[in-house]
Amino acid sequence: MKQIYLDNAATTQMRPEALEAMMPHLTEAYGNASSIYPLGEEAAATLAEARRTVAQAINADDREVYFTSGGSESDNWALIATAEAYESKGRHIVTSAIEHHAILHTAEYLEKRGFEITYVPVDEFGIVSPAALEAAMRPDTILVSIMFANNEIGTVEPLAELAKIAHAHGALFHTDAVQAFGHLPIDVKEMGIDMLSASAHKIYGPKGTGLLYMRKGVRSKAFIHGGQQERGLRAGTENVAGIVGFAKATELALAEQAEEAARLCELRDYAIERIEREIPHSRLNGHRRERLPNNVNFSFEFIEGEGMLLQLAFKGVSASSGSACTSGSLDPSHVLLAIGLPHEIAHGSLRLTLGRDTTREDVDYTIDALKGTIENLRAMSPLYEDFLKDQKKAS
Numbered sequence: 346m347k348q349i350y351l352d353n354a355a356t357t358q359m360r361p362e363a364l365e366a367m368m369p370h371l372t373e374a375y376g377n378a379s380s381i382y383p384l385g386e387e388a389a390a391t392l393a394e395a396r397r398t399v400a401q402a403i404n405a406d407d408r409e410v411y412f413t414s415g416g417s418e419s420d421n422w423a424l425i426a427t428a429e430a431y432e433s434k435g436r437h438i439v440t441s442a443i444e445h446h447a448i449l450h451t452a453e454y455l456e457k458r459g460f461e462i463t464y465v466p467v468d469e470f471g472i473v474s475p476a477a478l479e480a481a482m483r484p485d486t487i488l489v490s491i492m493f494a495n496n497e498i499g500t501v502e503p504l505a506e507l508a509k510i511a512h513a514h515g516a517l518f519h520t521d522a523v524q525a526f527g528h529l530p531i532d533v534k535e536m537g538i539d540m541l542s543a544s545a546h547k548i549y550g551p552k553g554t555g556l557l558y559m560r561k562g563v564r565s566k567a568f569i570h571g572g573q574q575e576r577g578l579r580a581g582t583e584n585v586a587g588i589v590g591f592a593k594a595t596e597l598a599l600a601e602q603a604e605e606a607a608r609l610c611e612l613r614d615y616a617i618e619r620i621e622r623e624i625p626h627s628r629l630n631g632h633r634r635e636r637l638p639n640n641v642n643f644s645f646e647f648i649e650g651e652g653m654l655l656q657l658a659f660k661g662v663s664a665s666s667g668s669a670c671t672s673g674s675l676d677p678s679h680v681l682l683a684i685g686l687p688h689e690i691a692h693g694s695l696r697l698t699l700g701r702d703t704t705r706e707d708v709d710y711t712i713d714a715l716k717g718t719i720e721n722l723r724a725m726s727p728l729y730e731d732f733l734k735d736q737k738k739a740s
């Protein structure tokens with residue numbers, strides 16, 4: 346059976362060039378970058394080169410990039426270590442209601458340690474308005490953390506404007522750019538970003554590797570204690586192979602970015618148009634233009650997301666629902682609730698995230714499968730039956 350992977354926001358398949366670049370470092374080039382003999386020096390030089398590649402990708406200095414184990418660690422570091430380094434200045438942090446759990450759960454952790462967190466609401470498209478951020482700022486705000494682009498509904502935030510507001514109030518600005526890094530142009534200097542999180546496995550690199558960018562001058566406590574790796578802030582022997590794969594994936598993502606983004610935007614809009622035209626009672630979630638090139642997110646009335654995912658999987662389509670059902674909870678997604686969807690509609694949501702191997706044929710197959718799936722589920726839905734009865738009465 347045809348297999349179509351449309352969950353590239355969850356993870357991506359590593360590209361062969363990244364694996365090829367990694368191989369020597371998993372085999373003969375196994376040195377520890379802290380050692381002084383040639384095998385160690387070779388590893389140190391490899392790390393330095395990789396650091397230059399990823400730093401250049403966001404217009405940062407090499408010394409402003411710290412390698413981590415991925416997006417979650419970078420988000421934890423940005424919030425926790427900054428909170429500790431600046432707590433004499435204030436104990437208030439601002440973030441948004443639609444952040445990834447790596448931010449939200451870290452914020453909750455800090456709340457238990459005596460920090461105050463304000464969760465800025467978003468509008469119906471998932472945008473954090475500059476006015477809403479302005480209203481949340483206080484004299485004791487030390488940090489603002491707003492994601493670059495949302496992983497569920499694809500909304501791209503007005504980052505430069507938001508950073509300006511943070512700075513006007515003397516706070517630092519961090520962004521979880523895991524969904525944007527490599528996919529959208531990023532210039533940390535031009536956009537006023539003080540800290541940024543990115544992850545390799547969202548850009549066709551290996552899992553377990555990421556980075557935290559920290560502008561020169563930003564204070565940070567050590568996040569992992571031990572050796573002197575990562576300028577003494579993140580101890581532990583470096584994952585040289587993973588970092589090399591990350592750098593290779595970054596280099597290629599940048600070289601292909603403009604062309605691939607244009608291709609994906611066209612496919613994305615084609616998918617959105619077909620769904621809106623062919624599936625009644627559907628609603629696009631997120632912003633129509635300020636949107637990641639690969640993100641399609643819809644709610645379908647009168648159905649339940651879990652059933653939709655299972656039927657799609659049965660037809661060979663791997664997708665994800667907007668809800669957290671899959672993690673064992675029946676709560677609908679905090680992101681869909683934050684944009685104002687009622688519970689029952691948030692439950693019937695679907696996220697399709699396209700990737701570098703997605704073709705128009707894949708999109709057509711998926712939407713054909715989706716149409717059948719939704720018809721099936723609605724035929725069994727008591728909610729839909731009630732709706733049809735009401736409609737009949739009204740006419």
Ligand SMILES: *Cc1c(COP(=O)(O)O)cnc(C)c1O
Pocket residue numbers: 354355414415416417418420445447492494495496521522523524544545546547553554555
């Ligand atoms: C995937 C993701 C993360 C987590 O990154 P990992 O490398 O898997 O830890 C954090 N934030 C966003 C927005 C993500 O999409």
